[in-house]
Amino acid sequence: MFSVFVIPFCIGVVALLVVSVMKYRRWISQFDKRQQMLVRKGILSWKFVGAAWEAFREGLLHWRITKRHLLLGYMHRSLAFGWFLLIVVGAVQAVLAYPNGHPPYVAIFFNYFEPRSENIAHFAEARFYANLMDGLLLYVLSGLLLAMLKKVWSRPMGMRRTTRHNLTDRIAKAALWCIFPLRLMAEAHTSAIYGNGGFLVSGLGRVIDWVRLDQPILEYQWWVCYSLALGTFFTLMPFTRYMHIFTEVFLIYFRQLGLRETTDRTGYTNFELSACSRCGLCIDGCPINNPLGITNTQGVYLLQAVRNKDLFGRAERLADQCLVCHQCSNDCPVGIDLEAIRRQVRINSRKKTDDNSGYDYLKAVRPFNALGRVAYFGGCMSHLTPSITEAMERIFQASGTPYWYMDKERSICCGRPLLQQGFESQARELRRKNTQLIKESGATMLVTSCPICYQSFTKEYNLPVRVMHHTEFIEQLLRSGQLKLKEKSALRVTYHDPCELGRGSGIYDPPRQVLEQVVHLLPTQHERERSLCCGFNLGNTVLSTEQQTEVRERARQNLLEPHPDMIATACPMCKKAFARGTDTKVHDVAEIVAEGLLETAMQPTHSTR
Amino acid sequence: MDSADLTAAERLLEAEPSLKACIGCGGCTATCSAAEFVDFNVRRMHMAFVKGQQEGLRTQLNRCMLCGKCLLVCPRGVHTRSVIMAMRKELSPEEK
Numbered sequence: 170m171f172s173v174f175v176i177p178f179c180i181g182v183v184a185l186l187v188v189s190v191m192k193y194r195r196w197i198s199q200f201d202k203r204q205q206m207l208v209r210k211g212i213l214s215w216k217f218v219g220a221a222w223e224a225f226r227e228g229l230l231h232w233r234i235t236k237r238h239l240l241l242g243y244m245h246r247s248l249a250f251g252w253f254l255l256i257v258v259g260a261v262q263a264v265l266a267y268p269n270g271h272p273p274y275v276a277i278f279f280n281y282f283e284p285r286s287e288n289i290a291h292f293a294e295a296r297f298y299a300n301l302m303d304g305l306l307l308y309v310l311s312g313l314l315l316a317m318l319k320k321v322w323s324r325p326m327g328m329r330r331t332t333r334h335n336l337t338d339r340i341a342k343a344a345l346w347c348i349f350p351l352r353l354m355a356e357a358h359t360s361a362i363y364g365n366g367g368f369l370v371s372g373l374g375r376v377i378d379w380v381r382l383d384q385p386i387l388e389y390q391w392w393v394c395y396s397l398a399l400g401t402f403f404t405l406m407p408f409t410r411y412m413h414i415f416t417e418v419f420l421i422y423f424r425q426l427g428l429r430e431t432t433d434r435t436g437y438t439n440f441e442l443s444a445c446s447r448c449g450l451c452i453d454g455c456p457i458n459n460p461l462g463i464t465n466t467q468g469v470y471l472l473q474a475v476r477n478k479d480l481f482g483r484a485e486r487l488a489d490q491c492l493v494c495h496q497c498s499n500d501c502p503v504g505i506d507l508e509a510i511r512r513q514v515r516i517n518s519r520k521k522t523d524d525n526s527g528y529d530y531l532k533a534v535r536p537f538n539a540l541g542r543v544a545y546f547g548g549c550m551s552h553l554t555p556s557i558t559e560a561m562e563r564i565f566q567a568s569g570t571p572y573w574y575m576d577k578e579r580s581i582c583c584g585r586p587l588l589q590q591g592f593e594s595q596a597r598e599l600r601r602k603n604t605q606l607i608k609e610s611g612a613t614m615l616v617t618s619c620p621i622c623y624q625s626f627t628k629e630y631n632l633p634v635r636v637m638h639h640t641e642f643i644e645q646l647l648r649s650g651q652l653k654l655k656e657k658s659a660l661r662v663t664y665h666d667p668c669e670l671g672r673g674s675g676i677y678d679p680p681r682q683v684l685e686q687v688v689h690l691l692p693t694q695h696e697r698e699r700s701l702c703c704g705f706n707l708g709n710t711v712l713s714t715e716q717q718t719e720v721r722e723r724a725r726q727n728l729l730e731p732h733p734d735m736i737a738t739a740c741p742m743c744k745k746a747f748a749r750g751t752d753t754k755v756h757d758v759a760e761i762v763a764e765g766l767l768e769t770a771m772q773p774t775h776s777t778r
Numbered sequence: 779m780d781s782a783d784l785t786a787a788e789r790l791l792e793a794e795p796s797l798k799a800c801i802g803c804g805g806c807t808a809t810c811s812a813a814e815f816v817d818f819n820v821r822r823m824h825m826a827f828v829k830g831q832q833e834g835l836r837t838q839l840n841r842c843m844l845c846g847k848c849l850l851v852c853p854r855g856v857h858t859r860s861v862i863m864a865m866r867k868e869l870s871p872e873e874k
Contacts, residue, residue: 527840530816549845
């Protein structure tokens, strides 16, 4: 059982295996110490079960994409799961047909060898398998048709813009798109001569027979073309986006073992870079794209520039252009930590100026004894929105919570703005000081009014106390009855999810639960995960004020659409952004609650500083 | 004055064009978090930079915590953080 036409396919498979193994080995050797330790510790655990399930769900069924858009999910699933089933069912079919064994390529070119083999077993389910294989081929072809449609008209597939691919990706894509129609034609020609195959293949075979194209020489050429398409695709695969097919499985496994991005580029970063399928789902949601119309900044292009070392200067420019609104990492169906990779690029570009010697003045700041109290960290931005901090102080007092307003007089920044800009060691210095102040104060909990600080304290610090955003804290006070409210007001309010609080920290419900007790909350078109950035995020330093305003206007229109009496938000930065240039009042959740407090519940004031 | 590098000021304007709108009101310094602890005067540092009096400026600029309050109070929409970052880049040892 051999024919010369199988050679391109075999070469392709061997090349794919050799190059993939070499790449993966190199990346694994580039893991840092902690990542290596996690892999060593986790490799013998049961975590592979969860990883296998996630790999099946995401790599084959494309569940996250399906949740976003049904038809787009169908397209990805039919290509991935359909092809996978073609391989698996084909292998089973070959094992049943050749009980005495067969060369591995026979399973791929089964229909060619089937009528030509003498030692083939006539198993009972042969017809069933032939029809099943044809059904699967039809399934894949339907996905292919949608993929082609998406190329010319992507709107029905839920995408405004699709990725601009580079040349190797386009060649590999052409090869991939040829594979399945060529398989159909090759199998149909064999069927025209020998009458084998299932409903699809034999049907087309009869047509070929009818138009008198059932020539062995033609048949052979179709099989050569099919094998060449496979060989080309497999050989190119490790150098193109299609490597994500394998890499995603590894990435899912490593993530289940607890590996995460660090501030430096490691082997794990290489896995993430390779796991990007360049599907382009990060493009439409990006505020830099819509409304600003800058279409080279999005996650997929950043990763492309980082992957390609020659383009690193370009990567730095792209990384700086981002608003750090977390929309792309939220939309990424592979779950790539785009925020972290962007930060790595920024850290790399700030190496020369990242100097933490300037913070000597912080040494003089002495810890305050706040034993048993709740530490309240307003955050730098809240100092410019004193109504928020005043509201919080009233809430602390009304609920009888002993508190320590730790940055009332002088504030040390949490360090996140520095880290977002890539000043890693400077940010570490500020974190060290704040950690010392919080630890030595003896405070039992940390409440902050700023989502930027909240994300910093929960993700970048390692504090021994619980950290809460004030919306969570207020929600808890209301639930436990420590805060008493007047009757619900008739105000109609829309709520803006701040990027850092919503997508950044996953806090969507507490602010809503609080607001629903005080006012009438109106839904908007873009909320929760799809909330629009206010445009003034500190993550960006290169956009002009006009551009930032344009981003804000889109978000503001969305909030004003239901004609609310007031816009509510939970971030001093967003509040400031929306309050500029609008007649509609903009208030923080804390202010709205403080306004609705039953004043009789007021308790004696507790010492601040 | 003759030995001063005046082209740095032009490069700074090129790096952050919004700086052209600065009227020197000092709002940035008034709100600055770092200035609550230590001498940190954005306007003065900027003037020193423009005049080419760059000695010791780098150490001073490193006191900035990049918190962004100055950005919000600026009545002229100057991207103060970007100005500080650009000055620091200009003064970094490798660049000089």
